Amino acid sequence: MTSAGFVLAAYGVILGGMGLYAALLARRLRIARDTVRRNNVDLPE
Amino acid sequence: MTLARPVLPPLPPRGRRWGLLIGVAIVVAVIAYLAFSSVGNALVYYLTPTELLARGPAEVGKTERLGGLVKVGTISGEAPELTFVLTDGTTEISVHAATAPTRSFREGIGAVVEGELGADGVFEASQVIVKHDENYVAPSQGGLPTRAFDPGS
Amino acid sequence: MKTRILGFVALAAVIGAAVNGLFVVPADLNQGDAQRIMYVHVASAWIAYASFGVTALAGLGYLIRRDLRLDALALAGAEVGVMFTAFAIWGGMMWGRPVWGVYWQWEDPRLTTTALLLALYIGYLLLRRLTDDPARRAARAAVVGLIAAVDIPIVHFSVLWWRGLHQGPTIGDPSKILNPSAPLQFVLALLAMLAAFTLVWAYLLIRRYQLARLEWQLEEDARRGLVQTARLALPGAAAAEEPAR
Numbered sequence: 139m140t141s142a143g144f145v146l147a148a149y150g151v152i153l154g155g156m157g158l159y160a161a162l163l164a165r166r167l168r169i170a171r172d173t174v175r176r177n178n179v180d181l182p183e
Numbered sequence: 184m185t186l187a188r189p190v191l192p193p194l195p196p197r198g199r200r201w202g203l204l205i206g207v208a209i210v211v212a213v214i215a216y217l218a219f220s221s222v223g224n225a226l227v228y229y230l231t232p233t234e235l236l237a238r239g240p241a242e243v244g245k246t247e248r249l250g251g252l253v254k255v256g257t258i259s260g261e262a263p264e265l266t267f268v269l270t271d272g273t274t275e276i277s278v279h280a281a282t283a284p285t286r287s288f289r290e291g292i293g294a295v296v297e298g299e300l301g302a303d304g305v306f307e308a309s310q311v312i313v314k315h316d317e318n319y320v321a322p323s324q325g326g327l328p329t330r331a332f333d334p335g336s
Numbered sequence: 337m338k339t340r341i342l343g344f345v346a347l348a349a350v351i352g353a354a355v356n357g358l359f360v361v362p363a364d365l366n367q368g369d370a371q372r373i374m375y376v377h378v379a380s381a382w383i384a385y386a387s388f389g390v391t392a393l394a395g396l397g398y399l400i401r402r403d404l405r406l407d408a409l410a411l412a413g414a415e416v417g418v419m420f421t422a423f424a425i426w427g428g429m430m431w432g433r434p435v436w437g438v439y440w441q442w443e444d445p446r447l448t449t450t451a452l453l454l455a456l457y458i459g460y461l462l463l464r465r466l467t468d469d470p471a472r473r474a475a476r477a478a479v480v481g482l483i484a485a486v487d488i489p490i491v492h493f494s495v496l497w498w499r500g501l502h503q504g505p506t507i508g509d510p511s512k513i514l515n516p517s518a519p520l521q522f523v524l525a526l527l528a529m530l531a532a533f534t535l536v537w538a539y540l541l542i543r544r545y546q547l548a549r550l551e552w553q554l555e556e557d558a559r560r561g562l563v564q565t566a567r568l569a570l571p572g573a574a575a576a577e578e579p580a581r
Contacts (some may be wrong), residue, residue: 141369141434148373148430149354152380152423156350156536159419160343163543170550177557207466210459214452228443228500248443250499285437287367295501312437317503319374319518320365 229295232274242300249276249306250295250314258290269294269306277305284311292316339542346535353525353532361525370434374522375529377427380420381450382508383533385488387417388457390541392485395478404552407474410481412544414460416537421454436501445494446502453491456484468555 229250235242251269258267262283268275278296288294293314298307357375364371390413398406428447429439441447460480467473495504507516507523516523 144430144434145358145369145372148427149358149376151426152376153350153354155419155423156540160536160540160543163540163547167543167547167550170547170554174550174553174557177554204466206462207459210455210462213455214459228441228445228498285435287435289366292366310437312441312501313435314501315367315435315503317506317517319367319371319506319522321519321521322362322365 231271232269232276233271235276235300236274243302244299246297246299248295248297249278249300249308250293251276253288253290253292253294255290265311269296276300278308278311279305280308280311282308282310284313287315288313339539339546342535342542343539346532346539349532349535353529357525357529361521364522367435370431373427373431375526377424377431378526379529379533380427381424382530383537384417384420384424384453385492386534386537387413387420387541388453388481388485388488389413391417391457391460391481395481398474398478402471404470404474405549407470407477408545408548408552409541410474410477411461411464411548412541414457414477414481415544416540418454418457418461420533420537421450421457425450425454438501441501444500444502445498446491446500449487449491449494453484453487456487460484470552470555 229248230238232249232251235247235249249269251271254268254270254275258265260266263281265280265283266277267280268277270276280296284294288311293316295312295314296306296308297310297312300306353375357372361372363369391410394406394410394413397403398410425447428450433439460477463480464473464477467476492505492508494500495502496509505512506518507513507526518526
């Protein structure tokens with residue numbers, strides 16, 4: 139592999155990894171918010 | 184409207200707990216291994232030429248790591264027949280390297296070689312690791328291209 | 337909403353810093369293009385230190401104030417920190433192969449202590465799953481987080497304390513902060529990357545904190561037996577799927 143290949147692998151995994159983690163967090167947040175809302179429907183208070 | 188409320192809180196299944204315990208045990212084992220074996224050895228990651236020769240003839244034929252600076256003007260030949268001298272400032276050892284180092288290998292740079300000291304006093308290296316330092320140099324004005332990616336690299 | 341704006345700013349900053357590091361700044365004369373990895377590698381490592389620092393301080397805060405919000409912050413720091421530690425190791429491997437000639441050397445103190453750091457905080461995250469009593473979990477995690485933080489300075493100073501393959505600090509040494517051994521444009525490119533990563537870090541920490549609070553709300557709901565009962569218990573409750581609350 140050339141230097142450029144290693145550079146690409148490093149930047150790709152690190153920047154891509156941050157994006158993937160952010161997307162996963164957004165998804166988990168959305169699901170959790172929906173579930174909390176559903177669980178608390180019709181509470182007396 | 185009130186909701187049906189089961190009294191018992193749900194507990195995680197037993198199997199999952201055991202899995203987690205095993206996971207924790209593995210992590211603890213890895214930590215213990217790293218702490219007691221590798222870091223201890225890392226204190227002598229490589230020997231300097233002075234230290235290697237001070238160990239005397241018993242070292243001949245034993246696999247060791249030798250580290251030092253590549254003495255200016257001593258690099259000759261290409262990979263299977265590459266030779267150079269490693270120095271720590273007081274002692275020098277000639278090195279014969281069978282495999283090529285990376286392109287950052289040059290005179291005056293730090294290098295760590297893995298291999299064994301021969302009876303003739305030449306260190307037979309199976310691997311040359313280039314120990315680049317913490318100093319960075321930008322290409323000088325003019326002369327070298329400042330293109331981002333050098334196609335030749 | 338503000339967090340969303342932070343996310344977009346962070347994204348723009350990372351793209352800008354990456355373009356700068358990849359295409360604008362010249363490569364190091366000796367190492368060639370592989371040196372460009374330094375920007376993401378070093379920034380990842382520093383952000384990882386900061387994450388575990390947050391975990392340790394928030395854990396200490398929890399032990400003093402007994403406020404579970406601090407435990408949520410500690411959890412966020414540990415999870416984000418594990419990710420950035422993995423990034424630092426990955427970037428280091430991609431840098432080491434073309435420049436040193438090897439991806440990894442177990443005997444190098446910096447590499448070994450960093451692997452230890454990763455293992456410690458993966459252990460921290462696993463330990464948190466062993467109990468679902470919020471107070472006990474938070475207290476145990478706080479103690480482990482404080483003990484594990486001892487490795488942070490060991491990782492940082494390992495290159496000065498022990499003989500190894502990894503080079504010494506270029507600007508991270510207290511004596512070099514004002515006098516780095518790199519040209520100004522390299523230092524500025526690194527600081528730009530660090531600033532961009534810090535924005536991403538802040539965004540991810542906030543999101544992970546919010547998620548932790550929601551997950552604990554769900555745990556609490558489960559403990560009170562509310563899970564799914566809204567739909568199961570009431571024949572007409574499906575109509576209340578989208579509440580106006």
